Amino acid sequence: MRLHGAVLHLMRRIRREDLHFGLSASRMSALSCVAFGTPRTLGDLAAMEQVSRPTMTRLVAALERDGYVEKRADRRDGRLTWIEATARGRRVIEEGRRRRSTFLAGHLAGLNERDRTALGRVIAIMERIYEKSR
Numbered sequence: 001m002r003l004h005g006a007v008l009h010l011m012r013r014i015r016r017e018d019l020h021f022g023l024s025a026s027r028m029s030a031l032s033c034v035a036f037g038t039p040r041t042l043g044d045l046a047a048m049e050q051v052s053r054p055t056m057t058r059l060v061a062a063l064e065r066d067g068y069v070e071k072r073a074d075r076r077d078g079r080l081t082w083i084e085a086t087a088r089g090r091r092v093i094e095e096g097r098r099r100r101s102t103f104l105a106g107h108l109a110g111l112n113e114r115d116r117t118a119l120g121r122v123i124a125i126m127e128r129i130y131e132k133s134r
Helices: 002-021 025-035 042-049 053-065 087-108 113-133
Strands: 069-073 081-085
Touching (some): 002 025, 002 087, 025 053, 025 081, 042 053, 042 081, 081 087
Antiparallel strands (some): 069 081
16 A cells, blocks of 8 residues: 555654664654653553563663663552653653654645645544544
């Protein structure tokens, strides 16, 4: 399907903007889950990223070692560990979002009005599909 291919190719190209930070796509994705939300447990992150707990444990350990996240024990349940982004981690995610947005904006600016309108309709349809599939 052309849509599938087009979306995959565009996402791969957009992700190249993240190479600037020296983090893998999986680390950037895991970091974004904690940078844009509330603290999460390893289990929460693994489920969100659709990976195993051992895989998420390795990702979080690398992010913690590099100063992007920190772990803290739950005060009420010692079995739980919360993962949250550090200020450095939030800065990287915000800068990554800015870089990706700038890339897209630059290419969208070259579209004519008709194509921008058509793209707006496609985006609305894709958002509806996503909402129905949640």
